[in-house]
Amino acid sequence: MERKKIMMHRRGDEELHTGFDDHLEPLEPLDLSKISSINDMVVAMGKTAFTARSLSHAADILYKMTKEDVYIVLTLSGAMTIAKMGLVVCDMIDNGMVDAVVSTGALMAHGFVESSGKAHFKYDPAMDDTKLYEYGYNRVYDTLELEKNLDDAESILDELLNEFPDGAEISSFQLHEALGKYLHEKTKGRAILKSAYEKKIPIYVPAFTDSELGLDFAIHNRRRSMAKRKPIIFNAFMDLDDYAERIKNQKTIGIFTIGGGVPRNWAQQVGPYLDITKKRIAEIKNQDLPKDPANDPYFKRFKYAVRICPEPVELGGLSGCTYSEGVSWGKFVPREEGGDWAEVYSEATIAWPLIVKAVMERLKQ
Numbered sequence: 001m002e003r004k005k006i007m008m009h010r011r012g013d014e015e016l017h018t019g020f021d022d023h024l025e026p027l028e029p030l031d032l033s034k035i036s037s038i039n040d041m042v043v044a045m046g047k048t049a050f051t052a053r054s055l056s057h058a059a060d061i062l063y064k065m066t067k068e069d070v071y072i073v074l075t076l077s078g079a080m081t082i083a084k085m086g087l088v089v090c091d092m093i094d095n096g097m098v099d100a101v102v103s104t105g106a107l108m109a110h111g112f113v114e115s116s117g118k119a120h121f122k123y124d125p126a127m128d129d130t131k132l133y134e135y136g137y138n139r140v141y142d143t144l145e146l147e148k149n150l151d152d153a154e155s156i157l158d159e160l161l162n163e164f165p166d167g168a169e170i171s172s173f174q175l176h177e178a179l180g181k182y183l184h185e186k187t188k189g190r191a192i193l194k195s196a197y198e199k200k201i202p203i204y205v206p207a208f209t210d211s212e213l214g215l216d217f218a219i220h221n222r223r224r225s226m227a228k229r230k231p232i233i234f235n236a237f238m239d240l241d242d243y244a245e246r247i248k249n250q251k252t253i254g255i256f257t258i259g260g261g262v263p264r265n266w267a268q269q270v271g272p273y274l275d276i277t278k279k280r281i282a283e284i285k286n287q288d289l290p291k292d293p294a295n296d297p298y299f300k301r302f303k304y305a306v307r308i309c310p311e312p313v314e315l316g317g318l319s320g321c322t323y324s325e326g327v328s329w330g331k332f333v334p335r336e337e338g339g340d341w342a343e344v345y346s347e348a349t350i351a352w353p354l355i356v357k358a359v360m361e362r363l364k365q
Contacts, residue, residue: 027047027048027049028044028047028048029048030044030045030047030048030052031044037361038354038357038358038361039059039357039358039361039362041354041358042055042056042059042354042355042358043056043358044056046060051344051345051346051351054342054343054344054345055342055344055346055351055354055355057342058306058308058342058344058351058355059354059355059358059359060342061254061304061305061306061340061341061342062097062256062306062355062356062359063358063359063362063363064304064340065097065254065256065304066095066096066097066359066363067363068252069251069252070252070253070254070303070304071099071100071246071247071250071252071253071254072097072098072099072100072253072254072255072256073098073099073100073101073102073247073253073254073255073256073267073302074089074092074097074098074100074101074102074255074256074257074258075101075102075103075255075256075257075258075259075263075264075266075267076089076101076102076103076104076107076258076259076263077103077104077107077258077259077260077261077262077263077264077319078104078107078258078259078348079106079107079110079140079141079143080107080258080259080348080349081107081108081110081111081114081192082110082114082120082140082143082145083140083143083349084114084120085348085349085352085353086111086114086115086191086192087190088352088353088356089101089111089192089195090190090191090192090195091356091357091360092256092356093192093195093196093199093201094190094195094199095359095360095363096363097256097356097359098201098256099201100201100202100203100204100243100246101192101196101201101202101203101204102203102204102205102206102243102263102264102266102267103203103204103205103263104205104207104210104211104261104262104263105172105205105207105208105209105210105211105212105213105214106210106211106212108176108179108192108193108203108205108211108213109150109153109211109212109213110140110145111191111192111193112153112156112179112183112191112193112213113145113149113150113152113153114191115183115187115189115190115191115192115193115194116152116153116156116183116187117187118146118149118152118153119146119149120143120144120145120146120149121137121143121144121146122142122143122144123139123141123142123143123144132144136148138150150212153212153213153216154212154216154219156182157179157213157216157217157220158216158219158220158223160178160179160182161217161220161232162220163178164232166224166229166230166231167230167231167232167233168232168233169232169233169235169238170232170233170234170235170238171234171235171236171237171238171239171242172203172204172205172206172208172234172236172239173202173203173204173238173239173242173243174238175208175213175217176193176196176202176203176205177196177197177202177203179193180193180194180195180196180197180198180203181197183197184197184198202242202243202246204239204242204243204266205239206236206239206240206262206263206266207262208234208236209234217232217234220232240273243267243270244270244273244274244277247270247274247300248274248297248298248300249297250300251294252303252304253300253301253302253303254302254303254304254305255267255268255302255304255305255306256305256306257305257306257307257308257309258308258309258348258352259308259309259319259348260307260309260311260317260318260319260320260321261318261319264307264318264319265318268302268326268331269331270300271299271300271301271302271329271330271331272329272330272331274297274298274299274300275298275299275330277298278298278299284298301330301331301332301333301339302326302331302332302333302339303332303333303338303339303340304339304340304341305323305332305339305340305341305342306341306342306344306355307323307341307342307343307344308344308346308348308351308352308355309343309344309345309348310345310346310347312345322343323341323343327339
């Protein structure tokens with residue numbers, strides 16, 4: 001845009017600036033007559049204000065992470081698969097926008113139900129919750145998960161777990177890899193676990209016992225015990241160390257977060273975990289490690305970050321924790337050192353598909 005002639009006015013003895021003389025970026029009206037794609041819309045939103053502008057910035061960061069050599073961690077919470085956002089995750093995986101997934105167990109459970117051929121339904125407000133219980137309909141806001149679906153999913157998981165030897169020690173990324181392999185071999189169509197298996201992307205569920213699949217795992221072990229077999233040992237620390245080892249080997253890391261909760265914090269705390277590992281374990285501390293923090297495998301901070309979450313800061317919940325606050329914990333590179341992040345205060349089913357589709361269109365250009 002051509003620089004306009006700077007006009008100086010006076011208010012009393014003070015010179016009033018026009019904005020252009022301070023190199024400020026002017027806003028532009030959102031002109032829908034000039035919009036012909038999702039990317040057009042998202043780019044144009046970046047020249048407006050409020051959440052629209054932060055959404056556009058989020059798309060810019062995701063595109064930058066995807067094009068650069070950045071290891072991208074996707075964290076997921078909320079009922080995103082039962083809300084039919086699962087293929088958005090597949091799009092991210094299939095288009096190189098994800099290198100690791102950290103999720104709630106419920107999200108993976110409902111996604112597995114869907115990908116194994118079962119249906120979810122719209123909630124009919126004419127049916128009260130007591131009736132829903134009697135009919136075997138589990139309500140998630142305006143959506144229904146069938147109890148029969150969960151029973152069928154448990155049968156599949158039980159069959160897969162039977163393939164593990166007695167006393168085997170596993171964690172969530174190995175279990176979800178097995179589920180992905182099953183979907184790869186037995187089903188048609190796309191699915192999160194299937195795409196992750198095919199792209200060799202790990203899926204971690206830190207709070208695994210807080211999920212339907214976690215309960216199914218426990219039921220399977222009860223059956224083993226009753227049959228005088230050794231139970232399968234679930235070791236959550238195998239997830240932590242596998243994830244930390246992957247992060248340790250990356251030069252640049254980024255994170256894309258839906259919601260908050262355990263997945264968000266578990267993924268973000270990897271920097272402090274590696275840092276205190278180096279400080280507190282003498283054998284590691286005394287190694288001849290690189291002096292340059294950029295090359296130190298135990299000094300890792302997320303350079304790029306996107307969060308889509310409506311949680312405000314002042315309520316004190318983890319999901320409202322800003323990236324700026326995360327800088328103080330050593331989790332993020334501050335902006336003055338090249339870090340970049342976007343916080344989109346929106347419900348994810350609205351903002352997330354727009355961001356991902358805009359980046360998909362850019363990648364094809």
